Amino acid sequence: xxxxxxxxxxxxAPLTLASLPAQxxxxxxxxxxxxxxxxxxxxxxxxxxxxxxxMGYRYTRQEFSGLFYGSSKATAAAAAADGYSMVPTAMAMxxxxxxxxxxxxxxxxxxxxxxxxxxxxTMAMSGGGDGGMAMEMAADMPxxxxxxxxxxxxxxxxxxxxxxxxxxxTHKLHGTFGISAxxxxxDKKNSNGSYVHYGMQLGSGTWDLLPAITxxxxxxxxxxxxxxxxxxxxxxxxxxxxxxxxRYAATAWSAYRLQDWVSLSxxxxxxxQHDINGHYNGPHNxxxxxxxQANYGGEFVDLALGANLVAQRGRLAxxxxxxxxxxxxxxxxxxxxLGRDDGLNxxxxxxx
Numbered sequence: 591x592x593x594x595x596x597x598x599x600x601x602x603a604p605l606t607l608a609s610l611p612a613q614x615x616x617x618x619x620x621x622x623x624x625x626x627x628x629x630x631x632x633x634x635x636x637x638x639x640x641x642x643x644x645m646g647y648r649y650t651r652q653e654f655s656g657l658f659y660g661s662s663k664a665t666a667a668a669a670a671a672d673g674y675s676m677v678p679t680a681m682a683m684x685x686x687x688x689x690x691x692x693x694x695x696x697x698x699x700x701x702x703x704x705x706x707x708x709x710x711x712t713m714a715m716s717g718g719g720d721g722g723m724a725m726e727m728a729a730d731m732p733x734x735x736x737x738x739x740x741x742x743x744x745x746x747x748x749x750x751x752x753x754x755x756x757x758x759x760t761h762k763l764h765g766t767f768g769i770s771a772x773x774x775x776x777d778k779k780n781s782n783g784s785y786v787h788y789g790m791q792l793g794s795g796t797w798d799l800l801p802a803i804t805x806x807x808x809x810x811x812x813x814x815x816x817x818x819x820x821x822x823x824x825x826x827x828x829x830x831x832x833x834x835x836x837r838y839a840a841t842a843w844s845a846y847r848l849q850d851w852v853s854l855s856x857x858x859x860x861x862x863q864h865d866i867n868g869h870y871n872g873p874h875n876x877x878x879x880x881x882x883q884a885n886y887g888g889e890f891v892d893l894a895l896g897a898n899l900v901a902q903r904g905r906l907a908x909x910x911x912x913x914x915x916x917x918x919x920x921x922x923x924x925x926x927x928l929g930r931d932d933g934l935n936x937x938x939x940x941x942x
Contacts (some may be wrong), residue, residue, distance in 0.1 A: 601855065607731065622908060624853040624898035625845045630912030631857065631894055631935040632775065632817060632841060633765045634701060634766045635804055637752050638693035638941060646689030646939030648703075652916075654681040654928035670716040676878040678928050679736065681711040689939060697754040707792045708742035713878060741786060743753055745774040746793040748800065761807050761941055768800030770821070776830045784873040787880035788832065795828025813845040816840070821881070831871030835864025836886050843894075851902050857894040857914070863887035865924050879926035888923040890930065892916050912937040929942040 630648070638644055657664045657677055669677045688706035693698060714736040750768030774793020778786045792815035802819035809884050821837040843857035866883035879885040896914030914935040921930055 629855045629896040630914040638700040640695045644691040644941040648687040649936040650685040652933040653931040656929040661673040666716040699752040701750040703748040705745040707745040710740035747773045766802040770798040796823045796825040814844040816842040827868045832868035855896040885925035891919040
């Protein structure tokens with residue numbers, strides 16, 4: 591996180607200096623207003639004018655810790671009683687994504703989003719299952735026998751078309767029809783030749799449909815919006831024998847422009863994720879909750895606070911930086927899972 595913070599400052603500092611307005615706060619070009627883009631955690635939120643390109647970069651980091659069952663905290667002893675000899679204690683997930691958009695005309699914008707993924711998980715012995723003596727004598731004693739492992743590489747690639755449905759002066763509506771191509775590996779293995787946990791594979795391994803509908807509104811310095819989306823697998827299983835469950839999401843946000851170059855936002859998001867269908871078709875473990883399909887998915891509500899910055903002058907004019915901090919409001923997990931800690935979303939883009 592320290593390295594990320596230093597890199598973030600390196601990006602934000604010159605953009606902020608270039609953004610400082612030379613004129614009053616009502617004289618910026620409408621193209622450069624910060625609130626015409628949604629918060630950094632929302633994708634496929636806007637269209638472009640005919641012939642316009644946008645080149646962008648997105649970064650997401652999410653951390654997880656603490657064992658939960660349903661909506662309640664769980665102990666390693668409880669997991670051991672259910673037959674698990676290992677439990678996860680912490681995990682970090684990072685995504686780096688290119689965001690490339692091109693407007694065929696004013697009513698249709700195409701989008702290409704290749705990405706890379708990395709995940710690192712720390713595990714500890716619970717003393718259950720086939721393990722020997724329990725490593726906890728009480729719920730508040732530290733666990734022993736910890737180890738870490740991770741995966742990284744190319745993730746799935748998203749190709750989408752954004753099509754305008756309504757374009758009023760203060761209210762806009764567009765739909766998105768997207769496809770996720772299975773370019774990420776789903777056959778990552780441990781050193782002993784067994785498959786890693788389902789959730790540490792780099793992609794879904796299936797062709798997935800990504801429909802969405804997005805509404806945007808604005809009046810004076812205030813803007814608002816909402817988006818409903820889904821991820822729907824179009825194949826019953828991938829080459830490793832399983833399928834990630836359907837995912838449905840809804841989010842709504844509002845932003846206020848403080849100055850021409852900066853707006854602040856608040857966003858609330860809801861996600862429902864089904865568990866995993868199918869089963870690994872090769873050697874795999876059943877020692878940890880992450881090894882079983884039923885311990886995936888759930889219902890989650892998150893709150894996000896963000897800022898959008900746009901350089902108004904100089905060589906960086908038009909460069910956009912979006913930052914967003916996310917935190918879990920409520921969560922109901924399917925089975926045993928790690929809790930959701932705070933996360934970060936970053937977007938950096940320029941249209942030409």
